[in-house]
Structures are given as structure tokens and as C-alpha cells.
Amino acid sequence: MNLISLTTLPKALADEFDIINDIAEQVLIPIRQEIELCKKHISVMQFRKEINYQWEENGIDENELIPPALFHTILENGITHSSPLEDGSMKFKLSFYASGEYKQYDFETFGKNRVKIRPRAGGNGFVYVKARLTESYGENWEFTSQESESGWLTTIKIYN
Template sequence: MFTVKKADYVFWAFMFLMTLLQLSDDLSFLGGVLFSLAITLTLRIHVRYVINRLAKRYLNSESSIKFILYALFASVITAVILTFEGCLIVGAIPSERLVMPNDMLSLFFGMLMVSILISGGSYSIELFKQNVESEKLHQELKNSVLENEIDNLRTQLSPHFTFNILNNLQFLIRKDKEEALELLSRYSKILQYYVYESQNKWIKLDDEISFLKHYFELEKDRSGEDLEISFQCNIAENHLMIIPFLLSTFIENAFKHVSDFADKTNYIHLHIYLENENNLFLKIENTANSASDNKKTKGVGLKYVKKRLDLSYPGNYSLDIKREENKYRAELQINLNT
């Protein structure tokens, strides 16, 4: 992995090579290498122990003028040091020509420009790094808030589901023993699945579909023969994951608000299927007494399922709920690859 530390080494190695290339016409190879090393090391100290500290101190403050003044002053000092280093290196090598005052002045201004450019570049890099860190922190905080909200929704769904289970126990008591035992066995499977899987953030889609089949059959037996019920499931074996108990809410809602017309056929039709390997579709339709009554009796389930979809599949789902006269229809599509 190309880390920030490696990038720093690469930059200063590049700085050394570029400086050596620039000095090759005026100095011998030995003089060029020594002076390039002096320039590179001095500028690195200038950036690391002066400019970076100034940047961190004044980056978020309104005193940007102070940073500019301090950075200019530090650049002048660094340019003076580099000029003297150049004179010492040239003077120490007999083969180099004598340094004249005009050469020192020209060298000073050249080193000053380099110091200022390096200082400005370092400030920009520190500003960029802080923006990246700030964005990362903001995203982590956002994710933490989302996770807390999702956990909160799961805890709210828990008593809601349990309430529906306990409410249905009245039906079991009225049944004969054999059928009651069969229904209790189904309840135990559902509750066992619910207790263990509700703690997970993601579960296998196959497990969720299996749970839906048990739950649908249970509600079908409880509803009696006056209700026309169909469940189509066209999902091959797969490795897709989904948030737990998302789909069962629509089934709960359908059985809870299905109509009780004496002169009409009451029905619940459910169809679940996959398209393009990862697009899950759920379509459920049921008769309802009226659009206005259905709105009045609407429970908390659909409100929570919309929040969970927004948090877990932002921008990757569509939910269409239509309430018509004597009819209620919900169509859900989710991209499960996200």
C-alpha cells in the first residue's frame, strides 16, 4: 500500500534529483551531490518542524495573515542558511570556482523562491489532509448515527412482532389439540428464528424466505377458509444478504387489514422473485374495507420498514404503496448487491 510516509520519501527523493539536475551545469558532480543533499535536508527540516507546525496552529484560525508572515520569515531564514551552506560547500571543494558576492545574492533569492514554494505546497497538503480527516470523521459519525438508528428500529420492531404473536395465541386456544400442537410447532420455529436472527444486521435471503413461508402458512391457517390466499416464490438458491424481518412486515400488514366482506371474495396475493440475480421484488395485494379505513388502522410496521429501507438501502430501493377502493397494494424492489 502506498502510504503517506512512502509518498513523503518519494517527494524528497524527487526533490534531490531535480536539484542535482539543476546544479549539474554549474558545479562538479561531487559539489552538486553535496549541495543537493544540503538543500533537500534543510528544506525537509524547514517543512517538518516549522511550516507544518505553523499550518496546524493557524489552519483553523482566522489569523491566516500571521501564518503568511511567519512562513515568509521562516523562508528568509532558511534561504540564508541554504546560501551559506552553498558557499561552504563550494569553498571546501578546490575544483569549484570562487563564489562572488553577486553569486551569493542570486543564490539567496533562488533559495528564497524555493523555500516559499515549498512552504505554500506544504500548507496546501496539510489543508488537504485535514479536510480528508474531517470528512472521514464526519462519515464515521454519520455511520455511527445510522447504526444507532437502525438498532433502535430493530428494538422497536421486536415488541411489535411479539405483540402480534401473543395476540394470535387466542386463536390457538380455540383449536383442537392436534392442530394447536402443529401451529405451536410452527410458532416455535418462527420465534426461534426471530430470537437468533433479529440480533444480526444482515442475514441470508434464503433464510428470510424460509421464515416468510412458515409465517405465511401460519397466518393462512389462522385466517380460515373464507380468505383466498396465494404465495408465489420464484427465487433460486443464492448468496444474497438482506436485513432481517424486512419483508414480513408487508405480510403482517396484509393479514391485519384484509377486508371482511361477506358478499365478496377476500384475498391476499403475494409474489416474491429475483431479476438480474440481485434485484429482489415483492408484490403483495389484498382486499381492504376502504382506503380511508385502511389509513386509520395503519400500524407502526410500515413506518418502521420505510425508515429501515432509507437507512440500509439509500438510493437503492423503490417502494410503491397504493390504496384504492376496496384494495391495497404494495410493490417493493431492492438492489441487494449494495
């Protein structure tokens, strides 16, 4: 770790904690605030793991509200359970689609999937995500998370 990293890392950590403090007691937050939390987490993890993490987004509706730390949790799962590509990078992409019946978020992790020792239906991260979705939307949602050709795909559908 170089001198720039030693001075930048504490700032990135402080920024991430500031956002977490701001959202901790809220039921719903603006999607842009959630995205900023994810970006801060990526900058922290880039220092920790020395991996070139990249963030992309597509079709995000700035007026949408979501439960706090929803995508932050999914991002953390991607960082924890995936390995970088051959070029030392990993990319995360959040996309939003809306129809008359539902709103859908796709969160893609572009990386190599870790080899599974035993099958799992999900861990604490999934429990948190499902609990927050139920708290905000009752039973009017679907959550899927599975391997994809490029790494991992998590989809959240919220029905109107």
C-alpha cells in the first residue's frame, strides 16, 4: 500500500460510514444515495483487496426509493463470493426497468464465481435483503440470485 492509499483509505471509510449513519434508521432511501454507498464501498474494497472494481448503471430512475443497504449487501456478496477476471478487474452493473406491473432491478457481478464446496440457498446477506423487501413491500416482490455466463445475476422485482 502506497502513501496515497494510506491517506485516501481513511477518507473513503469515513465517507462510507457517514452514508450508513444517515440511512440506518430509514425504511426507504433515494436510489442515488444507495448507489453512492455502493461506490464508496467499492473504493474502500479497492484498497483492501487491490482489485480494480468498476461500477456501471443503466436506466436508473432517480425518483425511486428502495430499502437501505439493499444493493450494498448484494455488492458485498459479489466481492466476497467472486474472484477478479484475468485482467484483475471485477465489474458491477445495476440496471432498472419499469413496466405497468412491476419495477425490476438487475444487479450483475462480472467476475469468476468461487467454486462451491456444498450447495447453499443463501446466507445472512440474502436474509437481510428479503427482510428489507418484506418490510417495505409486503409479499409484492420476487428475489432471485444465480450464476450467469458473466458471473452472477441478482434480480429484484417489485410489483405495483
